[in-house]
Amino acid sequence: xxxxxxxxxxxxxxxxxxxxxxxxxxxxxxxxxxxxxxxxxxxxxxxxxxxxxxxxxxxxxxxxxxxxxxxxxxxxxxxxxxxxxxxxxxxxxxxxxxxxxxxxxxxxxxxxxxxxxxxxxxxxxxxxxxxxxxxxxxxxxxxxxxxxxxxxxxxxxxxxxxxxxxxxxxxxxxxxxxxxxxxxxxxxxxxxxxxxxxxxxxxxxxxxxxxxxxxxxxxxxxxxxxxxxxxxxxxxxxxxxxxxxxxxxxxxxxxxxxxxxxxxxxxxxxxxxxxxxxxxxxxxxxxxxxxxxxxxxxxxxxxxxxxxxxxxxxxxxxxxxxxxxxxxxxxxxxxxxxxxxxxxxxxxxxxxxxxxxxxxxxxxxxxxxxxxxxxxxxxxxxxxxxxxxxxxxxxxxxxxxxxxxxxxxxxxxxxxxxxxxxxxxxxxxxxxxxxxxxxxxxxxxxxxxxxxxxxxxxxxxxxxxxxxxxxxxxxxxxxxxxxxxxxxxxxxxxxxxxxxxxxxxxxxxxxxxxxxxxxxxxxxxxxxxxxxxxxxxxxxxxxxxxxxxxxxxxxxxxxxxxxxxxxxxxxxxxxxxxxxxxxxxxxxxxxxxxxxxxxxxxxxxxxxxxxxxxxxxxxxxxxxxxxxxxxxxxxxxxxxxxxxxxxxxxxxxxxxxxxxxxxxxxxxxxxxxxxxxxxxxxxxxxxxxxxxxxxxxxxxxxxxxxxxxxxxxxxxxxxxxxxxxxxxxxxxxxxxxxxxxxxxxxxxxxxxxxxxxxxxxxxxxxxxxxxxxxxxxxxxxxxxxxxxxxxxxxxxxxxxxxxxxxxxxxxxxxxxxxxxxxxxxxxxxxxxxxxxxxxxxxxxxxxxxxxxxxxxxxxx
Numbered sequence: 001x002x003x004x005x006x007x008x009x010x011x012x013x014x015x016x017x018x019x020x021x022x023x024x025x026x027x028x029x030x031x032x033x034x035x036x037x038x039x040x041x042x043x044x045x046x047x048x049x050x051x052x053x054x055x056x057x058x059x060x061x062x063x064x065x066x067x068x069x070x071x072x073x074x075x076x077x078x079x080x081x082x083x084x085x086x087x088x089x090x091x092x093x094x095x096x097x098x099x100x101x102x103x104x105x106x107x108x109x110x111x112x113x114x115x116x117x118x119x120x121x122x123x124x125x126x127x128x129x130x131x132x133x134x135x136x137x138x139x140x141x142x143x144x145x146x147x148x149x150x151x152x153x154x155x156x157x158x159x160x161x162x163x164x165x166x167x168x169x170x171x172x173x174x175x176x177x178x179x180x181x182x183x184x185x186x187x188x189x190x191x192x193x194x195x196x197x198x199x200x201x202x203x204x205x206x207x208x209x210x211x212x213x214x215x216x217x218x219x220x221x222x223x224x225x226x227x228x229x230x231x232x233x234x235x236x237x238x239x240x241x242x243x244x245x246x247x248x249x250x251x252x253x254x255x256x257x258x259x260x261x262x263x264x265x266x267x268x269x270x271x272x273x274x275x276x277x278x279x280x281x282x283x284x285x286x287x288x289x290x291x292x293x294x295x296x297x298x299x300x301x302x303x304x305x306x307x308x309x310x311x312x313x314x315x316x317x318x319x320x321x322x323x324x325x326x327x328x329x330x331x332x333x334x335x336x337x338x339x340x341x342x343x344x345x346x347x348x349x350x351x352x353x354x355x356x357x358x359x360x361x362x363x364x365x366x367x368x369x370x371x372x373x374x375x376x377x378x379x380x381x382x383x384x385x386x387x388x389x390x391x392x393x394x395x396x397x398x399x400x401x402x403x404x405x406x407x408x409x410x411x412x413x414x415x416x417x418x419x420x421x422x423x424x425x426x427x428x429x430x431x432x433x434x435x436x437x438x439x440x441x442x443x444x445x446x447x448x449x450x451x452x453x454x455x456x457x458x459x460x461x462x463x464x465x466x467x468x469x470x471x472x473x474x475x476x477x478x479x480x481x482x483x484x485x486x487x488x489x490x491x492x493x494x495x496x497x498x499x500x501x502x503x504x505x506x507x508x509x510x511x512x513x514x515x516x517x518x519x520x521x522x523x524x525x526x527x528x529x530x531x532x533x534x535x536x537x538x539x540x541x542x543x544x545x546x547x548x549x550x551x552x553x554x555x556x557x558x559x560x561x562x563x564x565x566x567x568x569x570x571x572x573x574x575x576x577x578x579x580x581x582x583x584x585x586x587x588x589x590x591x592x593x594x595x596x597x598x599x600x601x602x603x604x605x606x607x608x609x610x611x612x613x614x615x616x617x618x619x620x621x622x623x624x625x626x627x628x629x630x631x632x633x634x635x636x637x638x639x640x641x642x643x644x645x646x647x648x649x650x651x652x653x654x655x656x657x658x659x660x661x662x663x664x665x666x667x668x669x670x671x672x673x674x675x676x677x678x679x680x681x682x683x684x685x686x687x688x689x690x691x692x693x694x695x696x697x698x699x700x701x702x703x704x705x706x707x708x709x710x711x712x713x714x715x716x717x718x719x720x721x722x723x724x725x726x727x728x729x730x731x732x733x734x735x736x737x738x739x740x741x742x743x744x745x746x747x748x749x750x751x752x753x754x755x756x757x758x759x760x761x762x763x764x765x766x767x768x769x770x771x772x773x774x775x776x777x778x779x780x781x782x783x784x785x786x787x788x789x790x791x792x793x794x795x796x797x798x799x800x801x802x803x804x805x806x807x808x809x810x811x812x813x814x815x816x817x818x819x820x821x822x823x824x825x826x827x828x829x830x831x832x833x834x835x836x837x838x839x840x841x842x843x844x845x846x847x848x849x850x851x852x853x854x855x856x857x858x859x860x
Contacts, residue, residue, distance in 0.1 A: 004066060004089040006137065007380045008322055011148040014061055015321075018146065020153035021051040022184075025143045028160040029197055032110065032119055032128050041068055041109040044117065048104045048144040052153075054096040063091040064140040064147040065106060066116075072105040091144060104144035113794045114271040114756045116141030117195070122268070124228045124721045128162075129198035131267040131282055133275060136323060136384040139190040150321045150427040152187040159195060167197040168224070168263055170279040185278070186258060187425045189319050194277035196265045201230035205239045207246050207262070217256050219246065222263035228721055229266070229288050238264060241302045241345055245309045248344035249336075252413050253313055255420040264305070268722055269757035271796055274304050276311030276333070283308075290723055291692030294652035296607035299347040306344075307337030313416075318423045323384035325429055327374045327453070330388070331396025332416075334358070338397070349568065353607045354401075355542040356572040358394045360611070363547065363580060365390030366458040368842050370835045371486070374399060374453045375430050382832035385795050391456075398545035399452045405493040405543045406448065407441035414440040448491070457486025461494065461517065462549035463536040476527045478517050478538050492517040496524050497540030497570065498533035499557075507557070507564040512540060534561075537570055547584075548577035559591075563599035572608045579615050582623060583846060585853040589623035592616070593632050597639040606652050613660040620664075621769045622811065622843075623850030625858050637664040641673075649686020658687055662696045666770060671706050691719050695727035702731040703768050709735075726761045733765025741766060741774055748801060749785050752793060759797060763804035772809045779807035779815055783822045790833045802833065806840035811847050819844065 028045040036042060050063065066089050070082035076097055085092040091104065110119035110130075115138045120129045132142055140147045157169045159180045167173060170193060171183035185193070205221040221242060223235045242264070246257065259278035270284035287301045314336070315329030338358070341350035365371060370386075374396045378384050404412045415437040423432060430453065434445040460481045468474040478496065480489050498511040511533075513526035534557040539548050550558065558574055565571040578595060581587035596616040603609040616636060624632045640661035647654035665674060674697040676682030677689050689697070698715060701707035709732065716728040733744040744766045748759055767775070782805055790798045807815055819841040823834065 005380050005382055006064070006147065008324070008378060011150070011322060014146065015148065015150050017054060017056060017059055017061055018151065019053050019055075020146060020151050021053065022153050023051075023143075023145065023155045024049040024158075025155065025193075026158045026160075027142070027195065029117070029130060030160055030162050032130055032197075033162045042119070043068055043107040043109050046104075046106045046108045046143045048102075048106075050100075050102045050104075050145065052100050052102070052146070054098060054100060057096060057098045059096055060092070060094045061096060062093055063102060063104070063144050064089065064137075065091055065104060065144040066138075066141045067106045067108045069107040070104065071107065072103070074103045076100055089140070102144070106144060108142055111141065112755045113796050114269055115794055115796055118267075118269060120268045120722075120755075122226060122228055122722055123725050127199050127227060129200065129226055129268060131196045131265060131270075132194050133271065133282065134191045134193065135272075135275060135388075136191055137381045139193055142195070145190045147190050148322070149189040149191065149319050152189050152319065152425065152427065154187055155185045155193055157182045157193070157195060159197060161197050165197055165199060166202060167195065168222075168265065168280055169193075169195050170259070170277060172220075172261055183260070188278060188316060192275075192277045192316055194275075194280045194282065196224070196267065196280060196282065199227060200224040200265070201227050201233065203233070203235040203239075205235075205243075207243050209247065209250060211250075211256055212254075217250075219257055220261040222261065223266070224263065225266040225285060225288055226268060226722070229285060229290075232290050233266075233288050237298070238301075238305065241305045242309070244344040245306045245340055248306075248340045249309060249313065252416075253420060254417045255313060255317070255424075257312060258317055258424075259312060269755055271756060274308045276308045276315055276329075278312060278316045281308045291690035292655055292688060294606045294610065294656055295347075296353070296610055299341065299350060299353060299607065302345050302347055303337045303341050303350065303353075306340040307333045310336035310340070313420055317420060317425065319427050321427045321429050323378040323381075323387065324376055326376070326378070326384070326387055327392050327396045328428060328430070328433060330392045331374065331400055334393045334397035335400040349605065351542065352569050352572045352605055354397070355569060356576055356605075356608050356611050359398055359542075359545070360576060360579065361390040362394035362398055362545070363390075363458060363576075364583075366395055366456065367483070369838045371456045373456050375449075379831075382795065382830060385799070386832050386835055395458075395545060401542075402452065402493060402544045403437075403448070406491075407437065407443050411441040412437070451488065451490040455486065455488040455490075457483055457488060458545065458547055459488075459490055459492070460547040460549050461492065461538045461544075463496070463538050463551050463554070464521075465533070465536060465551055465553070467532050471532050473528055473530045473532065475523060476536070477521050477523045478515070479521050480517055480519065489519055492539075492544040492546060494538060494544050494546075495540040496527065497537040498527065498530055499535035499537065499565070499570070500531070500533055501561065501564065505561075505564055506566045507535065507561050508566055509537075509540070509570070514543075517544075535565075535574075537573060539573065540570060542569065542573055547580050548573060549581075550577065559595070562595060563602035568605045568608070571603070572605065575608060575612060575615075582615075582619060582850065585623075585846075585849040588854040588857040589619040589625075589850055590628060590632060590854055590857065592619050593624065593636065597635060600639075601643045601646070606656060609653065610656050613656065613663070616660075617663055622808070622847040623854060625851050625855035626811075628854065628858055633664060633666055637661060637666065637670055640664055641670070644684060644687075649684075650688070651686070654684075654687060655693075658684075658693065659696055662700055665700045666704060671701055671704055674701060675706065691724075695719075695724075695731070698727075699731055699734060702765075703734045703736065703770060705736050707731070722757075726757055729758050730761040730765040733762045734768055736768075736771055736774060738774060741771075741778070745778060745781070745805075748805070749781075749789060752797070756796060756800070759800055760804075763800060767804065767809065769809055775807070775809055778805070779810045779818060782807055783818060786822075786833065786837070787826065787829060790830060795832070798833070799836065802836045803840065806837070806844075808840065808844055808847070811844060811851070813848065816841065816844055816848065 026047040070086045073080040159167045167180040169182040173182040202224045207219040266285040274283040310333040314332040338354045341347045418436040438445040462479045464477045466475045535554045582592040644657040
C-alpha cells in the first residue's frame, strides 16, 4: 500500500464510498512525564472507535494511522492481525458492511517537530506541556481516522493525564477519577480536532450578547499559556480583541458562533502563527511579549486572533471538500482578519499594514516559478502542505478586497451569510461560493473567477500622462502588463490619485477617480482637464492586487519628496512599489537604501517603518552590488544610530531603530556601543534594554566574534527560559568559526535530536551574511544532503532545512549552475522538494539580476 501521502483521487474514492457517524477517542498521556521508556520513541496509548457506513457492502477501504505500533484492530467485532492490516500509515479494511465499527488500539509517538502530539519540557522548571497540531493531515499521528476534510463527524474525546494537569479539547470537559471527558463536538473535520494538556496557566472570562430572536448567547472564554510566561501574559487585551471580534462577526455574519466555548492556547515550539481548532484555538506563544514591542506587534496579534475567529465560520462550520479549495477558508480569514481589525478594534489603520506587509508576501509568491492560481491543483498532501503560502493567504485576501470593490460590501457580506446557512457543517467547492455571490450581486462571477482565481501571476499598472499646451492633463491612461510566463490581463477596479505639493511642501492628493481597468490600456476620462500632477498613484487606496509602476515624473517626485506624502496609506503604497521595483531590478538597490536613509526617519506608521528596515536589510544582503555591500552596511548602521539618538526617548520608534541598529552593526565602534548598552556603561535616554533587547544586541556581538560561549552561557543563566534557550542556540550558531558551523550543520542535517524550535534557531544562526566565505563549503554539502533529509525527516523539518540552508549567500552564477544541475539530475524527486529548490533558485537568480542592476549604476 502507498506510504504516508494521500492523493486527491484516493480521498475522492473514499468519500464516495464511506460516511462517518462518529468517533470516540481515548488517549492516555500519563507517559508524558517521567523517564524515557526505552530506546524507541516515547509513546502514549490511543484507542479509537469509529462508526461509519459503507454504501457498497463488501468493498474495501482504509483508515489512516501513523504510529510506531498497533496493539489491536477489530472491525465489526472481528479481530484483525495488526501485522497483516497495518503498514505504518494505513489500516486495510476489507469486506465492509453497510454499518461498521472499527476499534484501533495503538501506541502513538509524542512529537518534537510540532506535528501531531507535541511534547515540550520547559527548561525553566522541568514541567511538561502537550498540545496537538494537525493541519493538513497529522491527526492520524494521534488517533486512527479517515484523514480528509470532507469526511466530517462528531467527536468525543477522553484523556487520562498526569495528576495535577488540566486538559482541554474542542468541547467542554469534566474530570472524574483522573479521566477528562469532553462533550461531543458538532460534525467537524479531523484536522481541526485538538487536545492541549499540562500545568498551563489559565484565565477565564465570558462573552454575552442578545441575538435577533431575543435569546441570549453566552460563550465561556479562556486563555492559557505556560506557567513560565504567566507574568508576561496580557490576557485582558486578548479577551478585549476576542470580544470585539465576536461582536463584529455576529453583526456581519448573522450566524451565532456554533461551537460552545472559546479557549485560546498559546503554546511552545509552534510551527505556525495559529490554528483555528473550533473551541480551542492554538497560537505560537511568541504572541505573549516578554519585553517591550511596538504597536505593530499588538496589531499583528489582534489580526491573528481575528483571522482564526473568522475560521469558525469560514473553514470550521463550512469546510472545503479537498485542499484545492484551501483558499475558501484561508483567503477569507486573511481578509476578515484585517476587515475586523479596522472595523472593531483600536487598529483602525490595519489596511496600511495589509498593503505594506501582507501583500509583499503575496507579490513575492506570485512571481515564483511555483506560483499557482488561488484555486490550486493539489494532487496530494505534500502539495497541500506547501500551499499554505502567500498566494492562498495574502493574494487571496487581496483579491477578496478587490471583489468587495467589484460587487459592493453589502452584496459580499450577504453572500457570506447565505453561504453559512446553506452549507453549515458541510463541505464546499469554488462553485458553491460563486453561486451565492452571483445571487447577491447580480454580477457574472464566472468571468471574475476565471480572471482572478483560476489564473496565476501579478499585473503591473503604469500611468501614462499626456499634457496639453496649458499644462493640464489631455489624457491619462493606465497601461496594464503581464509577465510572459503568465500573460493574463485582468479586470481591475482601481482608484487613480493625483498628487502635488502644497505651499508648505506637503505632497497631497487633489484629484481622484475610480475606473475599471480592462485590457492593455484604459483611459481615465474623468481626470482629463486636471492640473498636471507631480505624482500619479494608479492603485490609490489599494483596491486591487497589482504591482504599481510610476511614470518618470512621479518617480522623480518620490526620489526628492517621498517623505512629504501626508497620507500614510499612499506613502505605504509608494514604499511597496519602490521595493517591487528594486526586486525587479528596475531600481538600483543603493537607491532604495538611500531612500530609506533619507525618508525612513519621517515615517510615522511604526509597522511601515519596521517593514522598511526589513527591506533595507534584504536589499543589503541580496540586491546591492557586492563591491558596495560594505559601504551600504556602514551607511545603514550610521543612519540607524543617528535616528536612534534622535528618536523620542522611550518611544516605539526608538525601539525600532535600536533593533535595526543592532541588525546592521558591524564596525568595532558600533559593537562596542552595543556591549556598553548591555553592560550599563553606555546609555541612550529612554531606551530600556530589557531581556529581549539584550539578546538582539548579543546576536551581532556573537556574529562578529565579540561574544563567546562563556558570555552566551552567562546570558542564558540570566534568562534560563525556553525563549532564552532559543536565543542562546541562535547566537551560538552565529559565531564566526569553522568548527561552530560544522557543529551546527551536523546538529540540523545529520541528527534529529533537536526540536523544531531549536532547528529553526540553529539555522537562523548558521546563515550569517557576513560569513559568506565561512559558509562556502556547505553549498556542495547542501545538494548532497537534501534528498536524504526529505526522505528521513518529517515534512516540517524537511521544509525548514531545504529552505533555510539553501546556499543563497553564495550568490554567484556558479551556485545557480549547481542548483540547475541538481534539478536536472533529480527530475524524479518528490514534487514538493523540487518546488522548494526551484523557489530558492528563483530568489537567487533575482538577487543576481538586482546586483547587476546596482553594479551598472555604480560603474556609471
